[in-house]
Amino acid sequence: MTFDIKSRVKELEEELITLRRDFHMHPELGLEEHRTAGIVEKYLQDLGLETERMCGTGVIAMLKGGQPGKTLMMRADTDALPITEMTDHGFKSKTPGVMHACGHDGHTSMMMIAAKILVENKDALKGDIKFVFQPNEENGCALEMVEAGVMQSPAVDAVIGTHLMTGLPIGTVSADDGPVMAEANVFRLTLKGLGGHTAVPEDSIDPILGAASVIQQLQAIQTRELSPHKAVAIVFGSIHAGQAANIIPSKVELQGTLRCLFSSKDEPGENVLDRFERIVSNICAAHRMSYELEWRFHDPAVVNDPGVSAIVRDAAADVVAGTDHKIVPYVTMIGEDFCRFSQEVPGTFFFVGVGNAEKKTDYPHHHPKFDIDEDGLAIGVEMHVTSAIKYLNGQMQNEPA
Structure with a gap:
C-alpha cells in the first residue's frame, strides 16, 4: 500500500484544526454530547x-x-469537563462552566480526519476498521460499551487509542509495553470523634487531629511498605470539617484517590487497599475515633500489549522520521477507561506530545488554562492512519506467517 500519508494529512490540517476548535467552543459533559455526536455521525x-x-x-x-x-x-x-475555561482564545468555550480541559476535542477531530484518509484508501486495506467515538470517558463509559457489545459484530482483533499529553513536548510520541496508565480507586473516609469547645479540648475527641495523622501515615504505604519499583500514589483532594473557629467538630470527611500501576486487589498477602484500612483503623484506635471507609473502583491500569505496541512504535518511526521529533518512554498515574477495551483484546494506548511552554500549552490536564499545541493534531492523525495500515497490512511481532 503506497500513498503519501504526510502530504494528505497536511492537505487536511486546516479542516482538522477547524473541527477541533468547533468542538472546543461547544463542549458537552459525559452522556450529554448530543451536538458532538451529531457532527461526528x-x-x-x-x-x-x-x-x-x-x-x-x-x-x-x-x-x-x-x-x-x-x-x-x-x-x-468525546466528553468535556465541568471546568470554567480561563484562556484568552477566540475559540474558548461558549458553555459556562464546561470546557475541553483534557484534549478530547483533539482526539475526536483527529480520528475523524483519520477516518477520511482511510476511507479514501479502503480498497488497499486487508481487513476492517471499527471507529468508536466513546462518550463519558471521565466517568468510565467504556465498560458500558463493552457490555453493550462494542467488541462484537464483527469481533474485534485489536484496539488502539491515543491521548494528547501536555506533559510531553510537542513532536514526541510514546507507545511503551506494559502498564502506562494507572488503576484508579476513589475513597471517601469519614473520621468520627466527639465535638466540643476548643477551650476544653480534653472533653472532646478531635477528629481533625486524627485526620492529620491519617493523612501523614498513609504515605508510609508508598515509602515504607511497598517496593520503590511498585508505583502508588495516595492523594487527598478534599477535606471538610467544622464551621467555626472555636468548635471542635464531631467528624471529618476526607476524599481522594489511590492509584497504582498494578492490580491493587491481586497483590499477594495484604493488598494495598487492606494496608490503607489497617493504618486508618489503628490510628483511629489510637485517637479514640471511629471511621467509615467507602471505596469506588474506577478503572484498572492500562496495560499495553507488546505486539501491538511494536506496530505503533514502528508507525511512530515513520511519522517522526527526518524531524527533531522522537519516540520517548512515558508512564502516567492518570487513569483511563481505555483499559476496558484492551482487557478484551490486545491493545495499545499511545501518547502524542502537545506541550509547548512558548505557546502556553504546558498546563496540566483538567486545569482551567489547559490547551494544546495544535501542531500535535497532525501527528496524531498520521499515527492513527499509519498504525492502522501497519496492523492490517503487516504482521504483529512474533506472529507466524
Whole structure:
C-alpha cells in the first residue's frame, strides 16, 4: 500500500484544526454530547460509512477494507469537563462552566480526519476498521460499551487509542509495553470523634487531629511498605470539617484517590487497599475515633500489549522520521477507561506530545488554562492512519506467517 500519508494529512490540517476548535467552543459533559455526536455521525455518513449509536451519544462506524483480514478498533473520546475555561482564545468555550480541559476535542477531530484518509484508501486495506467515538470517558463509559457489545459484530482483533499529553513536548510520541496508565480507586473516609469547645479540648475527641495523622501515615504505604519499583500514589483532594473557629467538630470527611500501576486487589498477602484500612483503623484506635471507609473502583491500569505496541512504535518511526521529533518512554498515574477495551483484546494506548511552554500549552490536564499545541493534531492523525495500515497490512511481532 503506497500513498503519501504526510502530504494528505497536511492537505487536511486546516479542516482538522477547524473541527477541533468547533468542538472546543461547544463542549458537552459525559452522556450529554448530543451536538458532538451529531457532527461526528454526519461526517462519517458523508464519507459513505454506516453508523450506529451506543450508550446514547456514542457513535460507531465500520470501514470495510478491499481485502479480507482482521478487524481493528480505533477509539476516541468525546466528553468535556465541568471546568470554567480561563484562556484568552477566540475559540474558548461558549458553555459556562464546561470546557475541553483534557484534549478530547483533539482526539475526536483527529480520528475523524483519520477516518477520511482511510476511507479514501479502503480498497488497499486487508481487513476492517471499527471507529468508536466513546462518550463519558471521565466517568468510565467504556465498560458500558463493552457490555453493550462494542467488541462484537464483527469481533474485534485489536484496539488502539491515543491521548494528547501536555506533559510531553510537542513532536514526541510514546507507545511503551506494559502498564502506562494507572488503576484508579476513589475513597471517601469519614473520621468520627466527639465535638466540643476548643477551650476544653480534653472533653472532646478531635477528629481533625486524627485526620492529620491519617493523612501523614498513609504515605508510609508508598515509602515504607511497598517496593520503590511498585508505583502508588495516595492523594487527598478534599477535606471538610467544622464551621467555626472555636468548635471542635464531631467528624471529618476526607476524599481522594489511590492509584497504582498494578492490580491493587491481586497483590499477594495484604493488598494495598487492606494496608490503607489497617493504618486508618489503628490510628483511629489510637485517637479514640471511629471511621467509615467507602471505596469506588474506577478503572484498572492500562496495560499495553507488546505486539501491538511494536506496530505503533514502528508507525511512530515513520511519522517522526527526518524531524527533531522522537519516540520517548512515558508512564502516567492518570487513569483511563481505555483499559476496558484492551482487557478484551490486545491493545495499545499511545501518547502524542502537545506541550509547548512558548505557546502556553504546558498546563496540566483538567486545569482551567489547559490547551494544546495544535501542531500535535497532525501527528496524531498520521499515527492513527499509519498504525492502522501497519496492523492490517503487516504482521504483529512474533506472529507466524
